[in-house]
Amino acid sequence: MIGIILVASFIAIIIVAFASIVEKRLADSIVLSMGVGLGSVVLFFIFQAPDVALTEAVIGAGISSVIFLMALKHLKASL
Template identity: 45%
Template sequence: MNILLLSLILALGVYALLAKDLLHSVIALSAISMLSALLFTILRAPDVAITEAAVGAGVSTVIFVWAIRHTQRRDKEEP
């Protein structure tokens, strides 16, 4: 179960770095926080799970979406 969750986290992480639309990357980071919180609950760490769920899926996503809104949404490759 740990190995399955960790490989999902790795796959989402690589997708977040290679996506062209930055909003897709932000949603992938939020999903990484949710899977990490699930993994912490399985590993008997309830305090860390509550903190990671509240901070990762709440505050971190809000500040990333604010940053994308005030700059560009697509990752343009300039030559």
């Protein structure tokens, strides 16, 4: 069962990462990159590393995505 979840999570991360690269709209690309971080959280939990998973969720998927979205908002406001 864990093997199926592991493979599915890995494939989902690759698909979402590719979608993030080819996405034309920057805001959508940022949200998709947040999805890559959340997929990594699942993998870290599967590998029994809850401390790393929590750090990735808070910093990797949370704070950095919010900072990128705020920067994008300020860039659009200055144009």
